[in-house]
Amino acid sequence: MAQYTRVSGSVGLITLQSPPVNALSAAVRQGIVDLMQRALSEPEVKSVVICGQNGIFCGGADIKEFGGQMSGPPLIPMIHAIEAASKPVVAAIEGIALGGGLELALGCHYRIAHSKAKVGLPEVTLGLLPGAGGSQRLPRLIGVPAALDLITTGRHVTAAEALKFGLVDQITDHNTVNVAVKFAQRVTDQPLDARRISTYPCLCPPDVDVLFEEVMQSVRRTARGAIAPIACVQAVRAAATLPYNQGMERERELLATLFTSGQAHALQYFFFAQRAVGRWSMPSGARWDTSKPRPVHKAAVIGLGTMGRGITVALAQAGFSVVAVETQEKQLMEAKQAISGMLERGAKRRGVAPALDKINYGRNIQSVADVDLVIEAVFEDMALKKKVFQQLSAVCKPSTFLCSNTSGLDIDQLACQTRNPELVVGMHFFAPAHVMKLLEVVYGPKSSPLAVATAMQLGKKIGKVSVAVGNCRGFVGNRMLKPYLEQALFLLEEGATPEFVDQVLEEFGFAMGVFRMSDLSGLDVGWKVRMADGLAMPDSTTGQPTRLRQGRRYSPLGDLLCEQRRFGQKTGRGWYQYDKPGSQVAKPDPWLHRFLDEYRARHALVAHRIDHQEVLERCLYSMINEGFRILEDGIAAGPEDIDVIYVFGYSWPRHRGGPMFYAATVGLNKVLERLEHYYQAHPDVPSLQPCPLLRKLVASGSPPIQKWREVIKKVRSQL
Ligand SMILES: CCC/C=C/C(=O)SCCNC(=O)CCNC(=O)[C@H](O)C(C)(C)COP(=O)([O-])OP(=O)([O-])OC[C@H]1O[C@@H](n2cnc3c(N)ncnc32)[C@H](O)[C@@H]1OP(=O)([O-])[O-]
Known part of the structure; x- marks a missing residue:
């Protein structure tokens, strides 16, 4: 809807009205x-x-309409009619002008923006391109290089940057509509021909072919298989090389291809999934809209290793007062220096003052007595964490929330160490914690909705996408990672190489294959956990590494590498070799290939030819199967939670929507059938046994992913 008023006698004011x-x-x-x-x-x-009403110009096309039959007047002729108007049309941009909203403004003859407004063409993030003339008008207005940057990244730019580009004509700190009305009165008699952007020539740098070639190469490298960024480059190229009308035709063709691609569908699903995770619920029935968070003014971080440092930076940058505690003097000094460096670099990038004065360092846990919330980030060792929680419970105010940055330990056991177990939750950050967007907020059986709401709100304030999940070994992300890693090792035992498995996964769209990722994270981390679990040790009777544990297949390959002190990048050797410790360039290692051959010979394993399909199906479907178990157990409230965790925490390619969306795209019956096939071939691998919820969904006719929650509810009510 839109409203019309006449202001100052001669200006027609059209106000868009469609919340939010x-x-x-x-x-x-x-x-x-x-x-x-x-x-x-x-x-x-x-x-x-x-x-636009309520201080927001326009958020673009209504994404909810994309899935259905389009009705109403189309955007392109509407914008053309505005541009062709015989009276000057001025866009008064407050808040945001994004996507179709900016394209609408580009159809106007003038653009006035508030200094706090942001503009951009983020269609690429939804698997589309600025298909209402944006790909043709923007390069004509601000030049090809700047337009390529904005359109291929979808980034939102500030009003000041927009003014520098020439994207807006004026910015103001005052009431933008009033300023625009006065401006409109001033330009009433100005000729409009020079204001119609579609008539502008597209000014190109002399080496335009080289520019497009370079941009295309760089876009292909970073797109990880996404097609929209490539179509965006092609559309801008059309603007640079074709007359406007032909460029518009090319824009239309490219948009039509994108619209019908599965990728646009996946990215639009993911847009809403990101928002859905904010509407969290717990099995008890507690929900986001009925649970009020308590304000947090002062927080503490205990343990200033890699994670603690990142968390401290994230909190300080968001304006929280932080007490940062590290009991070892040397570590404290190192951490202080590292944190100050991170804050200074971040502040320089953002053009603000570093938040150094937000942090008070200390060696004594007593210094956290008056904080509202503590995040414990000591080493991943249950006995140590228990001790810290006992101390915190004795030292802190009774109302203090006690949170653990554990990546998979039992929150309930920690809660039991405290006077107020209802104030204990997990806050699982991902490294580097000041950069990675994901936060798993983990509630145990005793966690109160108040504690969950407070941790979720804190996550939002420090810029994280927070997902509330239940308490189990590994929570959602690491629990699903386990069968994925396990299959990758089994594939090596059966004849694959780390290079091949990684290549297949990277072609699928992961930023890094499983082995390169393990080398980066450090192989010793999992080894210590497996040792604590009694897995990474030789068979007690033969003294040999065993391939069977508690009746299940087990691969000791990772343990054997760690015994050789091959811990990955940090030691210069892991699944790959590196020029020196700390180097990031992974090279195939002939030693490893010989080691695998000898290992297979020792265990009488006959290598067979493993193809792309087998790598993908075994790694991904076993992970997806665990996802269904997680849904069945109520650890995640819905498939969106899992998908958001995987895209933001585990580099799952966003244009494939997340593992659960991917399963829906492949077809649940196909996933079930392939799992059955692999489970039959490997009956000693329980993670391949199809989950009952998956069977139930297939038996219910494989409903669309938006309907899974209904089936899950039914399955869980029958348990
Ligand atoms: C045809 C080809 C040419 C044109 C293509 C396009 O324009 S493509 C579009 C190009 N435009 C974009 O890509 C912009 C997409 N939007 C954004 O980036 C952000 O929403 C924001 C920056 C506008 C506001 O951020 P924020 O953190 O303040 O708030 P928030 O993010 O929580 O959203 C609040 C509510 O608004 C909802 N909603 C929002 N936008 C749309 C929409 N376009 N449509 C429908 N709904 C939309 C959102 O779902 C949420 O609903 P809920 O969950 O409450 O029911």
């Missing part, structure tokens, strides 16, 4: 078309201003 972001729904488009006609037909009206 004034998206261009069919009703809004119809409103704009009708009200533009009205403004143009009223003789008293000499100019027009378009704005």
